[in-house]
Amino acid sequence: MHASQNAVYAELNGNLIHISEVPRGASCGCLCVKCGEPLIARKGQIRQHHFAHLSGSECHGVNETILHRLAKEIFQEINSIAIPPYIFEKSRKLKHGPVLEHVESVARGGKVTINRIDLETAENGFVPDVTLHSGYKKLFIEIAVTNKVKREKLRLIRISNQPAIEITLKEEDAFLSRDELRLKLQTNLESKKWLFHPSQKDAERNYLKKLQDEIRKYNACARPNRARMTNLPVKKTFSRATVNHNPSSWELAIYDQNYFEFCRKHKREPTDEESRKLWPQ
Ligand SMILES: [Zn+2]
Structure with a gap:
């Protein structure tokens, strides 16, 4: 059965x-x-034992409410929780073809001892479902059933610079016994996902640097072609100079930009004829 309006709590x-x-x-x-x-x-x-409304009314979303409440109660009973390692993974298809991959370990994961739990206690501008205190460290826990953590909350968690994980529970988890759900919250790793970790910022910086290096490398490859083009006996005149003379640094900068844009747009390098048109008019 497990109809969304049936409940066992x-x-x-x-x-x-x-x-x-x-x-x-x-x-x-x-x-x-x-x-x-x-x-x-x-x-x-x-049928499986369940509660029904005396009035016969259907109560959608009741199991989500139950899970939130049950999970928060369980967090007050347990003294440790297993969390997954956090592997920062980013993959980006570059405009000029190759895929840039970056994988970096951010946090080890493992067993976290719980010293104290705060429920729905306001932080700077947001309210985490659970705030777990382990020694002098904090870990925010968001419990998601149908609603994932919103973008704005994620932004505020990031500003707080504290680690945060999201635990996703399925609606059918509301039919587990308290012991079964306790076990799931404590030991299951698949249901837990990192939302943020302070060390993630290093991984992001490393990824960005890799991306910039890749673009720089591509630009450097494009340059010999430009150098070749500058020596072409192009008749077209600029207001100040022709391209078969030494172009100014300003003209080269514009040409570079146009050249790169062309490659991005057409996913190939321009032909000789096309590259002539990339010089500033
Ligand atoms: Zn109801």
């Missing part, structure tokens, strides 16, 4: 409880975690 006296902990029927006294309506505990022989 409900609220009872302010606590989140599993269907296995309550008696069958409306006497369970449970309320919906999302909308607060009274629930009925359906514990029959055939």
Whole structure:
């Protein structure tokens, strides 16, 4: 079943409880975690036990609310969490053809001891779902079910310069027992993704340098062609000089720029005839 409006957790006296902990029927006294309506505990022989709204209404998104709440409760119970290594990987198809790859290890990952947990405690301009304190270090944790972390929040996390990971839970995880979900949060690595790490900035700088070097290298390759072109007996005149005379540095700069633009646009080098037209008119 696992229909999105069915749930196996409900609220009872302010606590989140599993269907296995309550008696069958409306006497369970449970309320919906999302909308607060009274629930009925359906514990029959055939279908998986679940809560239904007494009014018969469907409550979409209830499992997302449950997962957020359950995960936050579990974080207060555990004393460690396994996090994946952070490998910075960037791949970019360069305009002139080749693909530039950059892979760099940013963080080792492993087991993080939890000394203290803050839930939804405001940082500078944003509110992380969970703030984990390990020694004097902080780790922000975002729990994503259907909604991934928004761009603006990512920007603010980056400004804070603190490490952050996102844990993605599937809606069907809301049907796990508390123990099963605890195990998943503590040990599963596939569901965890790095959003930011301060050392990432070094990796980004290294990537950028590699990219600039690559472009410089390409420009250097294009230059001999330009040098060859400057010696062509081109008749076309400039306002100040002809290209078969020594072009000024300004003309060379414009030619370079046009040449590079041409290569980018056409994904090839210009023919001799075409390159003549690249000189400033
Ligand atoms: Zn509801």
